[in-house]
Amino acid sequence: MPTNQEIAQMAHLMRRAGFGATYAELEERAANGYEATVEELLNPMTQPDLEMDVLERYFVDWKEMNALEVNQAYLTYRMINTKRPLQEKMALFWHGILCTGNSKCEHGRQIQLQLDMFRELGMGSFDGVLKGLSRDPAMVFYLDNCMSHKGAINENWGRELLELFSMGVGMDGEANYSEDDIKEAARAFTGWTITNAIPRYPYGRYESAFIYNPYDHDNEEKTFLGETGNLNGDDIVAIICRQQSAARFVSRHLYNFFVADEVQVPAWQNTPPRDPEAIALLEQTYFDSGYNLTAMLRVMFNSDFFKNATFEKVKSPTEVVIGTMRLVQDFTTPKLGLQPLANTIRYMGQDLMNPPTVEGWHTGAEWIDSGTLVERINFAADQVGNTALPGIRDIVSRLDSEKITSPDAIVDRCLELVGAYELAPETRDQLIAYTSSNGSVTPGTAEYSEAIAQTLQLIVSTQEYQFA
Amino acid sequence: MTTTMDRNALPTVGISLQYTHTIGRAEFSGPGFRNPTAMARAEDDVMYVANRSYDYRPDGKRITMCTVGEEFISEFAKGVFEQGDGEAVATDGAIIWPTAITVGPNGNVYLADEYLDRISIYSAEGEYLTKWERPGDGDGQWNKPSGLVFGKDGVLYVVDSNNHRIQMLTADGEYIGEWGEFGTGQGQFNLPFGVETDSDGNVFVADWRNDRIQKFTADGKFLMEFGETGDGEGQLNRPTDVAVDRDGTIYVADWNNERLQIFHPDGSFAGMTYGEATISQWGVGKLEANPEMWEERKIAQGIDREKYFWGPIAVECDDEGRVFVVETARSRIQVFQKQDAVFYGVNERVSGGGGRL
Numbered sequence: 001m002p003t004n005q006e007i008a009q010m011a012h013l014m015r016r017a018g019f020g021a022t023y024a025e026l027e028e029r030a031a032n033g034y035e036a037t038v039e040e041l042l043n044p045m046t047q048p049d050l051e052m053d054v055l056e057r058y059f060v061d062w063k064e065m066n067a068l069e070v071n072q073a074y075l076t077y078r079m080i081n082t083k084r085p086l087q088e089k090m091a092l093f094w095h096g097i098l099c100t101g102n103s104k105c106e107h108g109r110q111i112q113l114q115l116d117m118f119r120e121l122g123m124g125s126f127d128g129v130l131k132g133l134s135r136d137p138a139m140v141f142y143l144d145n146c147m148s149h150k151g152a153i154n155e156n157w158g159r160e161l162l163e164l165f166s167m168g169v170g171m172d173g174e175a176n177y178s179e180d181d182i183k184e185a186a187r188a189f190t191g192w193t194i195t196n197a198i199p200r201y202p203y204g205r206y207e208s209a210f211i212y213n214p215y216d217h218d219n220e221e222k223t224f225l226g227e228t229g230n231l232n233g234d235d236i237v238a239i240i241c242r243q244q245s246a247a248r249f250v251s252r253h254l255y256n257f258f259v260a261d262e263v264q265v266p267a268w269q270n271t272p273p274r275d276p277e278a279i280a281l282l283e284q285t286y287f288d289s290g291y292n293l294t295a296m297l298r299v300m301f302n303s304d305f306f307k308n309a310t311f312e313k314v315k316s317p318t319e320v321v322i323g324t325m326r327l328v329q330d331f332t333t334p335k336l337g338l339q340p341l342a343n344t345i346r347y348m349g350q351d352l353m354n355p356p357t358v359e360g361w362h363t364g365a366e367w368i369d370s371g372t373l374v375e376r377i378n379f380a381a382d383q384v385g386n387t388a389l390p391g392i393r394d395i396v397s398r399l400d401s402e403k404i405t406s407p408d409a410i411v412d413r414c415l416e417l418v419g420a421y422e423l424a425p426e427t428r429d430q431l432i433a434y435t436s437s438n439g440s441v442t443p444g445t446a447e448y449s450e451a452i453a454q455t456l457q458l459i460v461s462t463q464e465y466q467f468a
Numbered sequence: 469m470t471t472t473m474d475r476n477a478l479p480t481v482g483i484s485l486q487y488t489h490t491i492g493r494a495e496f497s498g499p500g501f502r503n504p505t506a507m508a509r510a511e512d513d514v515m516y517v518a519n520r521s522y523d524y525r526p527d528g529k530r531i532t533m534c535t536v537g538e539e540f541i542s543e544f545a546k547g548v549f550e551q552g553d554g555e556a557v558a559t560d561g562a563i564i565w566p567t568a569i570t571v572g573p574n575g576n577v578y579l580a581d582e583y584l585d586r587i588s589i590y591s592a593e594g595e596y597l598t599k600w601e602r603p604g605d606g607d608g609q610w611n612k613p614s615g616l617v618f619g620k621d622g623v624l625y626v627v628d629s630n631n632h633r634i635q636m637l638t639a640d641g642e643y644i645g646e647w648g649e650f651g652t653g654q655g656q657f658n659l660p661f662g663v664e665t666d667s668d669g670n671v672f673v674a675d676w677r678n679d680r681i682q683k684f685t686a687d688g689k690f691l692m693e694f695g696e697t698g699d700g701e702g703q704l705n706r707p708t709d710v711a712v713d714r715d716g717t718i719y720v721a722d723w724n725n726e727r728l729q730i731f732h733p734d735g736s737f738a739g740m741t742y743g744e745a746t747i748s749q750w751g752v753g754k755l756e757a758n759p760e761m762w763e764e765r766k767i768a769q770g771i772d773r774e775k776y777f778w779g780p781i782a783v784e785c786d787d788e789g790r791v792f793v794v795e796t797a798r799s800r801i802q803v804f805q806k807q808d809a810v811f812y813g814v815n816e817r818v819s820g821g822g823g824r825l
Contacts, residue, residue, distance in 0.1 A: 053706050053724060057659075057676075058565070058582075060503050061522050063779040064797035069524045195769035199761040202493035202751030203798045206773050336556050336564070336583070339524040 002030035008420035009034060012310045015419065015468040016258050017041050017301060018085025020323035022391055023398070023417045038301045042123070042294050044084035058334035065109040066204055068102040072352055073338035074112065076345070079322045080331050090293070091118040092318060093257050095352070096361060098133050098165050100142040102354040106197050107205040110138040111353045126250055126291040130166060130237045137194045137208040143358070146193040148186055150218045158186030160358055161236075167245040170269035176245040177225060184222040189233040191217030241291050244283070251282035254296060259305065260312035261364035278305040311422070311467040314364050317348030319468055320376050324460070327418065328383045329391035348375045368466065380460035384418075387449045396452045400443040407435035414455045423464050431458050483717055483730050485791055485804035487744035491538050492800035493751045496521060496528035499540035500750055501799045503528075506569045506709075506782045507792060508577065510592065513537060516577055517794070517801070518545075518566035526556075529563050531579065533594055536790070536803065538749040544594030545579065561588055561596030568616040568627070568662065572639055582612035582629070587641075600641045605631050608643030615662045615709075619686055620669035627673065632657040634673060634688065647688030652678055654690045662709030662721070662782065672710045672718065679704040681720060681735070694735030699725050702737035713785040713806065721783045721793065728780060728793050743777035743793070745802050777802070 002010075007023075010030040014021040018041070021029070029037045040046065055077070056062045061070050082088045095118065100111055114136050121132045133139055140146050140157075148154035159182045163169055167176045191213040198206045222231045225239050240246050252273055256262040259278070263271045273279040281303070282296050289295035300306050315323065321344050325331055331338065345352060349372045355361055368376075384392060395417045404413055411431045415421045423431070435455050441448045459465060493500040502521040509515050513536040521528030526548035533541040547562035558564055565583035572578055575592040585603035590596055602609040615627030623644060624637040633648035634657075648657050658677035665671050669686040680695035681704075695704040705724035712718050716733035722740075730739040747755070755761050765771060779797035786792075789806040 053677075054659075057661075057706075057708075059523075060505060060520050060779070060781070060796045067522065070522055073524070196767045197764070198768040198771050198774065199758075199764040201754045201758055201761050202747060203745075203774060203800055204494050206770065209770065336523055 002027060004416065004420070006030040006034070007416070008310075009307060010037065011420040012307070013037065013041075013301065014085070015319070015323065016089075016306075016313075017297075018089055019079055019319060020326045020419060022327065022329065022394065023419075024394065026419070035302060038298065041086035041301075042298055044087035044123070047083040049084070050078060050081060055334060059338075064204060065112050066107070068108045068353060069339050069342070071108045071112045072342040072346075075115070075352055076322070076342040077331060077334075077338055079318070080325045086297070087119055087123065090122040090297075091115050093253070094118040094122050094129065096257075096355070096363075097253055098129075098139070099355045099358050099360045100136075100138045101356075101358075104142050105138055106141060107207060108353075109205070110141075110207055113207055114138045115353075123294045123297070124292065125241075126166075126246065126286070126293065127237060127241045129293070130161075130240065131234060133165065134161070134189065134192060134233050134237065135210040137210050140192065140194045140210060141208070145189055148190050150190045150216050153183065153186040153190060153218075155182055155186045157189060158182045158184075161185060162240070164265075164358060164360075166237075166240045166249060167243060168249050168265070168268055171245055171248050172272070173270055175269075176243070181224055184224045184231070185236050187218040187220075187222050188224065188231045188236045191215070192233050246291075247283040247286040248279065250286055250291075250293075250296070251279045254282060254300060255279060256363065258297075258300060260309045261314060264362050264364070264366070265359070275305055278303065311464065313468045314367050315466055315468045316361075316363065316367060317345045317350035317372070317376070318352065320348060320380065320466070321345045323419075323468075324380045324383050327391050328386065328389040329394075330383070330389050332390075344375065344379050348372045348379075373466075376466060377461045380465065381457040384456040384460050385453045387453050392453060392456065395456065396449045399452055400448065403443055405441060405443065407432045407438075410435050410452065410455055411459075414452065414459055418456065418459055418465075421459065421462075421464055423459075423462060427462055427464070431455065431462075434458060483732070483738040484807045485728075485730070485739070485741055486807055487741075487746075488790070488803045488805050490745045490748040490751070490800050490802050491515075491534070491536070492517075492748055493754050494799035496525055497530070497543065499532075499534070499538075499753075501532055501801075503796050504532075504782075504794050504799060504801070505566055505796060507784055507794050507801060508569045508571045509536075509784055509786045509792070510571045510575070510577075514541070514592075515792075516569050516571070518563065518569045518579060520566055520796070526564075529566070531563070531566075531569065531577070531590070531594065540750075542594055544590065545588065545596075556583070558584060560599060561590065563588065567612075567614040570616045570618060572618055572624070573622050574639065578616055578624070580613040580616050580626070582614055585610055585613065587613060587616070587626070607646070608635065608637065608641070610635065615660065615673070617663045617665055617671075619665045619671065620667070621686065623686065625663050625665070625671055627660050627663045629659050629661060629676075632660065634660070634663065634671070634684075636687075645687070647684070654693065655682070655684070655688075657682075661707070664710045664712050666712040666716060667714060672712055674707040674710045674720065676706055676708060679706065681707060681710050681718065681731075683735075692735055694731060695720070701740070702729070702731070704729070708780075709782045711783045711785045711791070713789065713791070714787060717806070719783045719785060719791055721780045723779065723781055726777050726780065728777065728783060728791075741804070743775055743780075743795075743802055745775045745798070745800065748800060751800075 010026045117132045121128045143157040144154045145157040170176050194208045285296045285299045438451045441451045502519045504517050505520045506518045517532040530543045531545040532543050545563045547559035549557045567582045568580040577590040579588045586601040588599045610628040611630035614629040626635045632650040635646045636644040661676040662674040671684045673682045679697040682693045683691040707720050708723040709721040718731040720729045722729045727742045732738045781796045782794035784792045791804040793802045
């Protein structure tokens with residue numbers, strides 16, 4: 001039987017390395033052990049994928065995934081139901097950094113295919129991720145590399161590859177590259193293009209494919225980050241991955257996404273990491289492992305700096321919505337309403353597959369404003385207040401079977417069952433006072449279920465629930 | 469060089485389909501379809517096509533009434549207003565997740581909706597008449613009905629997919645009987661989908677998750693099965709529908725293999741096609757309204773993909789030897805003409821008789 005401390009640690013891991021878990025899953029995982037769970041998460045292929053044949057039978061539009069809305073619905077369902085939560089979380093991680101958006105995309109499915117690429121490569125080597133990205137048709141189109149030609153380069157891809165996707169503008173107060181490096185990188189990627197698209201009418205889009213046009217490739221000598229030769233795109237990626245700045249870039253992003261909120265990315269050149277020792281450890285692992293993401297994640301999840309960083313991150317809108325749905329166990333089978341659910345993520349400020357710019361979303365405290373906070377609270381309170389939902393029924397059933405009736409015990413047990421949340425003492429006192437105002441409630445009655453649901457609604461309305 | 473041939477051999481008559489044309493284009497209303505899932509043929513070349521559309525575009529959920537020659541007649545069964553989170557308001561006659569459509573002996577149109585657990589009935593002109601909404605697992609109830617067909621004697625067969633059985637009803641909806649249960653044995657099913665009857669009244673069921681077709685007598689006695697999981701000849705990957713023509717030739721919508729397979733009456737493999745679509749008349753009209761797309765098509769790479777099936781979910785055949793394949797993901801129907809295996813001779817064909825030059 002796992003201890004409360006072990007459950008709490010597992011809840012922390014599953015919020016970060018996944019999208020949260022029911023209490024029953026936390027108990028099972030805690031019984032298996034923390035490190036064993038980390039290993040399972042790091043090896044997603046040991047777990048079954050979604051049964052796509054069944055899903056496409058009911059969601060018939062998922063075969064083609066033409067529109068943004070259909071893709072968002074699919075992604076939402078996938079995050080709720082995946083048995084490979086870290087793989088999906090890593091796809092979301094890369095989606096927020098290596099951005100393409102539907103606002104400049106010929107075919108909604110193309111970004112879904114990019115996410116598939118992140119699922120496949122996102123936990124491998126950083127070198128592989130960048131090679132996959134530079135061949136990704138959505139990215140080639142989004143950052144105009146298909147418009148970059150021998151003798152007439154378009155710098156867009158070359159610039160963002162260095163600035164936003166691999167190194168960052170600088171670190172420790174120094175610049176990481178020059179304007180010349182951007183131009184030379186762009187030259188190296190000339191000829192890396194995509195097929196001309198089939199127009200929408202009359203039957204709908206088809207995905208484009210990456211192709212290499214050797215006749216449009218600049219075969220002259222180039223100098224990039226001090227290395228000279230007839231460099232092509234893969235050479236540029238290889239040189240990038242050898243840089244200390246790349247190690248810093250990946251480490252800091254992993255820390256910011258999984259451990260604790262950092263300052264916003266544009267400030268990283270002149271703002272040192274929040275935890276320099278943690279970043280140094282991750283950087284060392286980056287080089288020791290051959291730029292391997294799984295190795296870095298293993299070190300991170302098993303570290304004390306990760307285990308001690310509970311509730312140090314503001315949940316992203318995706319984490320609020322998907323975490324709540326996994327808690328209440330809704331949308332576990334096909335039904336209507338997925339798109340409205342996906343829209344709630346958008347209304348909270350994260351329009352998945354359609355970020356505001358190539359910089360992605362600003363994170364941490366910037367997720368929250370007066371409007372999005374109301375969206376978050378209303379959404380979560382609506383869900384946990386619905387005693388017909390399986391996850392809420394399970395919570396009520398547990399308290400019922402444990403014959404818990406005192407207001408303080410109800411509040412404390414609900415906090416555990418929602419995911420081992422901790423409230424500030426004054427907040428906890430207020431919740432107990434409210435629960436007391438319901439008077440005595442008897443297990444097994446409708447009033448009891450209602451009282452539990454109201455307590456859950458209060459919990460998800462607290463400031464603490466906004467943190468992961 | 470001489471060729472050696474076995475003069476005693478009896479080569480089996482082949483079955484081939486000749487592509488004739490494509491019907492449809494992707495539209496949420498008017499001439500066209502949007503994620504069609506089923507079709508039915510009626511008199512005078514009329515056809516009814518059930519459109520599932522995207523769930524966030526309920527305006528595209530409808531039945532399109534048109535002809536084989538692409539004359540748009542009307543559309544009906546609209547009226548879904550999604551409310552979110554599994555709730556939907558659907559007026560009587562409106563459809564949400566249509567799975568099957570068939571024409572009854574009286575000319576009325578019957579449509580199965582697996583979201584509402586409802587069979588809706590319309591007149592031949594599309595006027596809503598009544599509905600049978602019966603969720604459950606008891607006699608005459610269903611859980612996600614996915615196939616509908618009238619048998620030789622007027623019995624309506626309903627594929628009750630999530631209860632893994634076939635139910636028999638009168639044309640008025642009265643329960644007659646049933647067979648089937650979950651499993652992999654003969655007469656058992658795993659999420660069955662489409663259903664068809666042949667001219668003798670036998671019943672063919674696309675046993676979807678068992679990757680096979682099962683054949684029964686009109687009252688459900690097991691006769692034969694064919695198909696197994698795979699992508700080789702005669703193998704199936706989630707067959708969604710089955711059709712049988714006047715000669716007993718069997719057509720299977722091999723959904724996840726993206727092809728149509730053809731079988732001899734004994735269930736042996738006879739052929740297959742992956743599709744040959746061309747631009748439909750409605751498609752031409754759409755492109756002429758958007759002439760820049762004609763230009764884009766000229767430089768598009770991989771445009772050959774357009775001819776292949778994508779999501780072939782339903783197959784129908786008619787008494788004229790035509791075979792119709794409904795493609796969910798391309799919002800169109802490809803039409804083929806079965807090539808007759810009987811030798812007529814040129815003069816007989818041309819003159820209508822005689823047989824002598």
